[in-house]
Amino acid sequence: MQAGVIDATVLRPHAEQEYAGELARLAEHDDRPRPPGWRLSPWAVTTYLLGGTLPDGSQISPKYIGPRRLMEVAVATLATDRALLLLGVPGTAKTWVSEHLAAAVSGDSTLLVQGTAGTAEEAVRYGWNYARLLAEGPSERALVESPLMRAMRTGAVARIEELTRMPSDVQDTLITILSEKTLPVPELNTEVQARKGFTVIATANDRDRGVNELSSALRRRFNTVVLPLPDTVDDEVDIVARRVDQLGTALELPDAPAGLEEIRRVVTVFRELRGGLTSDGRTKLKSPSGTLSTAEAISVITSGLALAAHFGDGVLRAADVAGGIVGAVVQDPVSDRVVWQEYLETVVRERPEWLDFYRACREVS
Known part of the structure; x- marks a missing residue:
């Protein structure tokens, strides 16, 4: 389905589809500098999240109600080479914010890895079509790209939900991706280098059972923004x-x-x-x-x-x-x-x- 086209039978459209009109109006009025690979400037992304009035009088609905500075820090982080970790207790809109950030920055919020205790390394790096692998051996056609690999190839935002629910050894496969901005594929004697615009937004909370703490090496590669419960x-x-x-x-x-x-x-x-x-x-x-x-x-x-x-x-x-x-x-x-x-x-x-x-x-x- 094309971005901005909503299928009426879909229960929950992606953010870039449901709010395509607002994103388009923001792009029309956005004359501020845009980081490489971004569809909107950091100012426009923040306005999309927090809401506001455009010069033509059209309204942008707020997607997040909370401290403006937190969203500014989150957006500024994405404009650097650092990944973003949204941390908070359950129900503080971490997933909601990550989806809308991805939609505003790269126009695609679907490059998603869901973290669970059973998440395998292939979900973060890449896997194989075993029928092709047996028939042809390791090849580009047999390679099954993960959402992160696709985001690296296209210069988009990749999302990781519930990062701390993933096993520690799977978490640590992110270290090379986040530090070197490259994903080695030794079976093909090649690598995938991230294009400008690539970044990672992860969410995590420390209130659920089954939490695997991030290693210090991985935590250093994230800027952390803590989303609080509503003040009043x-x-x-x-x-x-x-x-x-x-x-x-x-x-x-x-x-x-x-x-x-x-x-x-x-x-x-x-x-x-x-x-x-x-x-x-x-x-x-x-x-x-x-x-x-x-x-x-x-x-x-x-x-x-x-x-x-x-x-x-x-x-x-x-x-x-x-x-x-x-x-x-x-x-x-x-x-x-x-x-x-x-x-x-x-x-x-x-x-x-x-x-x-x-x-x-x-x-x-």
Whole structure:
């Protein structure tokens, strides 16, 4: 599929397709210097991420709501010979930011390696078509390029998701690529040299199990930007509301008001429980085992909208989000249930304006 052409049957278009109009308008008004191989200048990439108004009055929607300086540092890193590591707890938009950075810089966010405990070295370097390898021996036709190799050949951005979930020996195959900007292919007595514009954006978090720490040699080859949780309730409510609206449109959910009151309640519950303190600072709370991230709040609200649209009166109410929020909080059926019940009885019950929410949660708990 060509960039900018959206197939209506696709559930989630790539960023460069969904926001092709904004990227094109930015390119038209972008008269600032562009690093070699970039489609936009660093200023335009940052504007694409954070939103803004162009000289002709057209609006660029914000893709990331947070400190501007963090995005400026991330974009500036990509303009150097350093790779970028986006670090943060789950749900801080690391994947979202990496995709939009790749879309704005090189127009292609699909050169992706998903890190897991089973990720093999071939996923980072290259593999072989074994039928051709047996028939012809090592040859260019038998070579299967990894996303990183394709990015090196074309001068594009390669993305690595959950870098610390990959085995340490697989992680370290990146060292030569990042330091020498070359990928040796000894079987063919050749190498692939990176074209200008090539870089790597990796994401990682240290809250999940199964984490493999980066070696010091590999960590030195990344500039690290830590993406924080939203500073305020208002910021987080804004993020959730925007993303829920986008998802509702993409999923073609029946029209239903987003319900800012319910969004604010879900966000407040998540922030209080993960912070271990009520919003007024008066009551200390036990925190559950889960992360209760912004991404999980988005999921709870989206599921609630689907319930309201298909099984309710089309208006998002407490009963529509209660099941999702209990499921998000109670990850461990023993310890988390105790945490949730204490929060429900000591905090939620004492808020008169939350009586409907208290009853709905009691019913599903």
